[in-house]
Amino acid sequence: MPAEYALSNVWVGIGVVIALFVIFYGVGYMASRKTASDEDFYAAGFSIGPVTNGLGMAATWASLATFLGVIALIQKLQVPFVYLWIQWAISIPLLTLLYGTSLRRMKAFTPATFIKARYGKGSTIMIVCWMVLIMVMYALGQMIGLGRAFELLFGVPYNTALIVAGVATVGFITLGGMYGASYNAAFQMVVMTIAMIVPMGAIMKAMGSSGWWFPPLAYGDMVPSMLEKIPTFFDMKYDFRWYFALIPAFTLGPVALPHLAMRVFTSSSVKSARWAVVWFTIFLGLLFTGTYVAGFAGNYFTAVTGREIAKPDQTVLILNVFYNPTLVAAFVMGGALAAGLSTIGGNLMAIAGLVGNDLLGIIAPNLESKKKVRWGYVALAMGGVAAILLAFKPPKFLVTSILWAFGLLATTATPAILLGVWWKEANKLALMISSFVCGVIFIVISPHVLPGICVGKGLVAALGMSGGMVTIPLSFAMFIVLSIVFNRMSALSAYAPTLEDKKVIDRIHGWGEHYEETRYNGVTVPIIISIICLAVFIWGLQPW
The missing domain is CATH 1.20.1730.10 (Sodium/glucose cotransporter)
Structure with a gap:
């Protein structure tokens, strides 16, 4: 039985x-009296x-x-x-x-x-x-x-x-x-x-x-x-x-x-x-x-x-x-x-x-x-x-939708935040291209939208794990490589990070107005990261 x-x-x-709801509303009411600004x-x-x-x-x-x-x-x-x-x-x-x-x-x-x-x-x-x-x-x-x-x-x-x-x-x-x-x-x-x-x-x-x-x-x-x-x-x-x-x-x-x-x-x-x-x-x-x-x-x-x-x-x-x-x-x-x-x-x-x-x-x-x-x-x-x-x-895939959403977020937003905080070369056009392209790929290769096109199978695919192994490293690698290329093309100079953009990075790391151009500005480490990401991307494409 x-x-x-x-x-x-x-x-x-x-x-x-x-x-419980009486307590929640009581706390909400008291909080509303403290809310006066954005x-x-x-x-x-x-x-x-x-x-x-x-x-x-x-x-x-x-x-x-x-x-x-x-x-x-x-x-x-x-x-x-x-x-x-x-x-x-x-x-x-x-x-x-x-x-x-x-x-x-x-x-x-x-x-x-x-x-x-x-x-x-x-x-x-x-x-x-x-x-x-x-x-x-x-x-x-x-x-x-x-x-x-x-x-x-x-x-x-x-x-x-x-x-x-x-x-x-x-x-x-x-x-x-x-x-x-x-x-x-x-x-x-x-x-x-x-x-x-x-x-x-x-x-x-x-x-x-x-x-x-x-x-x-x-x-x-x-x-x-x-x-x-x-x-x-x-x-x-x-x-x-x-x-x-x-x-x-x-x-x-x-x-x-x-x-x-x-x-x-x-x-x-x-x-x-x-x-x-x-x-x-x-x-x-x-x-x-x-x-x-x-x-x-x-x-x-x-x-x-x-x-x-x-x-x-x-x-x-x-x-x-x-x-x-x-x-x-x-x-x-x-x-x-x-x-x-x-x-x-x-x-x-x-x-x-x-x-x-x-x-x-x-x-x-x-x-x-x-x-x-x-x-x-x-x-x-x-x-x-x-x-x-x-x-x-x-949606029918609700049981796994929250976990699947983590993979989508790591593909579309995490590179923008982490590279934006730690690398002055991060390029805005490179971000938009890598975020959009890799986000769409993640959705397509999941089993929830187009079941006939899927990386991995079973639970590993439903949770977004196999898809994430493909699109997340691809997103980081694409963002890094395109940033380096676009920043050196005069035709795309409007998308390159400005001096003010770079100063934002120094300020949020606690350097105040003591700006230094070479700080957080190298390309060697990002290139190494992109090579590792491409290796993981190829590994993720192998049959599961």
Whole structure:
């Protein structure tokens, strides 16, 4: 008999959800009273401290998938999933080290703010379009998850649950702006961590673990028993290229995620941004290792009881219904909702910043601050409505769309940001050509648009890993080579970086007005990088 999620008293679950939304709206209302300028709305006045920001980063990164889809993938991939997860997790520290603190010095609202200062209007429009597409895909996945969760809790049809969940969610996020998104995300991370770890302690104790008192790390005594039940659980199941492909697809993609970068930008100082990463690592480490324990326990539960988990993405919910009281099971559902809400908040704030500040700054550069804020609210609400409408009939590849979007982002935006921050030779026309061409190629060679044209097969193609092995190194190599060529063609001198463009780089790295032409201006290292990228590109084209 398959195990399914069902609360014995649905009103307990409804009560937990209502209580959480009351808190979210309360925080949003208090935050709205502090929002008076575009800096307040888009960057929380650059005033968020390291602990709050660390919690907010972790919450925005975690998403509803941490409680649902991620555990389903652990059920399928088992140990190899740990490697995939590590690539996601290190993207925030890399983001901060590679460009986050540099752009914090220029008080950027989004990465596209830097793109405009460094490359100009045409490049900004292209990058904003790619980022908005990816943010809508990201928010769409969370919105569908919320609709499913409300469907389970309230016992109503999916469409009705989606409308209720969507409107309630977009309402408190729109009300609070970045202040509300930051403080709500911090609270949501606390709820998530408690909901994941504490109930799992009771579950592990019931399963016979002596390390139940700290589930994230102390379940090792169950390993021999697990190997008896599932001998292949810890096996390395794929070849080296599969693991290497995680780097371009799942490390370089999230590095450019605007809603994660915006967390760094809201910091009260560069030092605060760096310390926020330390707190992020601690908080996310607790949550993610707790999530892996839930996947471990789900496999063990099936092996011991013989009961298949009907819907793998409900594993942690089913385990709590089976082993814990109704109130605890309902609280875990509340934690899952908090995970989805925190990510949607970040997604919608990113859309608001990209459209309301970056795109509008090109269309109407002299718009006053209050009107920018007003348009930011409009863009935020419209992004939420778009996600709700798309969620009624979601794309068939939704399960993998968020991960696939990482590969698209790494192809189209990551080279623009990283090379723009660290290399003065980066050329705006080279950026537009490489971003557009390689972005289109990534879409074409994925299995989701033109199934007959695909690099790789199965999960490696669906997740964007095989496509990323082709287009991401190609994008970096094309950008570097074209920049070197175009900068030396007098006919294309209008696209070459100007002296002011180059000064931007020195300033964001903390050199102030002490400009030096040779700093960040060599071509030897970029050429070496492009050669390595071309080698990876050829390797990625080989049959999978």
